[in-house]
Amino acid sequence: AQSVTQLGSHVSVSEGALVLLRCNYSSSVPPYLFWYVQYPNQGLQLLLKYTSAATLVKGINGFEAEFKKSETSFHLTKPSAHMSDAAEYFCAVSDRASGTYKYIFGTGTRLKVLA
Amino acid sequence: GAGVSQSPSNKVTEKGKDVELRCDPISGHTALYWYRQSLGQGLEFLIYFQGNSAPDKSGLPSDRFSAERTGGSVSTLTIQRTQQEDSAVYLCASSLVILAGETYEQYFGPGTRLTVT
Numbered sequence: 001a002q003s004v005t006q007l008g009s010h011v012s013v014s015e016g017a018l019v020l021l022r023c024n025y026s027s028s029v030p031p032y033l034f035w036y037v038q039y040p041n042q043g044l045q046l047l048l049k050y051t052s053a054a055t056l057v058k059g060i061n062g063f064e065a066e067f068k069k070s071e072t073s074f075h076l077t078k079p080s081a082h083m084s085d086a087a088e089y090f091c092a093v094s095d096r097a098s099g100t101y102k103y104i105f106g107t108g109t110r111l112k113v114l115a
Numbered sequence: 116g117a118g119v120s121q122s123p124s125n126k127v128t129e130k131g132k133d134v135e136l137r138c139d140p141i142s143g144h145t146a147l148y149w150y151r152q153s154l155g156q157g158l159e160f161l162i163y164f165q166g167n168s169a170p171d172k173s174g175l176p177s178d179r180f181s182a183e184r185t186g187g188s189v190s191t192l193t194i195q196r197t198q199q200e201d202s203a204v205y206l207c208a209s210s211l212v213i214l215a216g217e218t219y220e221q222y223f224g225p226g227t228r229l230t231v232t
Contacts, residue, residue, distance in 0.1 A: 034220060036223075041225075042225055042226075043119070043206060043223035043224050043225045043226055044206070044208075044223040045223070046220050046221075046222075049220055090158060098171070100163045100165070100171045101146070101210075102148055102160045102163050102171070102174075103148075103150070103158075103208075103221065104160070105157060105158040105159075106157075107157045108157065108158070
């Protein structure tokens with residue numbers, strides 16, 4: 001079975017500070033991992049994905065994530081937070097084992113950026 | 116190009132009524148997914164369609180929920196005899212054909228917010 005854990009349902013950072021959103025996964029097969037962002041009253045937008053190529057993945061809006069197999073982690077970072085980064089962030093693993101590749105989501109982290 | 120579209124954007128219905136939610140996937144995407152986003156349950160998978168294969172209905176919470184995909188494109192999620200616990204945002208996503216060893220990201224629609232009174 002595959003699962004995703006996001007530590008911290010709410011994270012607050014000051015504008016210009018480092019953003020770190022944590023994601024740990026459990027998977028019986030090499031995982032495909034994704035980070036999505038959701039702005040209020042909108043759908044989910046892909047930030048970045050890991051599909052067994054480079055372990056450091058760069059995404060949109062200055063975000064990046066590093067796949068660490070030894071730690072079963074895929075944490076999302078951004079060096080300098082911007083007010084526009086305030087949103088909810090979801091980590092997901094693709095269910096490769098079932099063949100459907102449906103997403104199994106974490107519970108989400110709401111990021112607040114303080115002026 | 117056009118993204119995934121869903122209609123209606125908001126739906127308010129009375130308990131016990133049936134509702135239909137529509138999803139138009141991105142043209143050429145053969146895989147289509149429905150998810151539900153609710154405060155108590157987070158984001159959960161409901162159903163998956165891939166081409167002409169039998170759908171994976173393993174996430175449907177009860178037999179009041181059903182979905183179909185006509186002509187390999189548009190999909191309709193139907194909830195019969197709605198209950199208050201069905202209130203949620205229903206998200207549709209599509210992706211390119213799934214190939215062994217490959218995965219393509221899912222593109223999400225804006226969702227339908229369903230409120231059952």
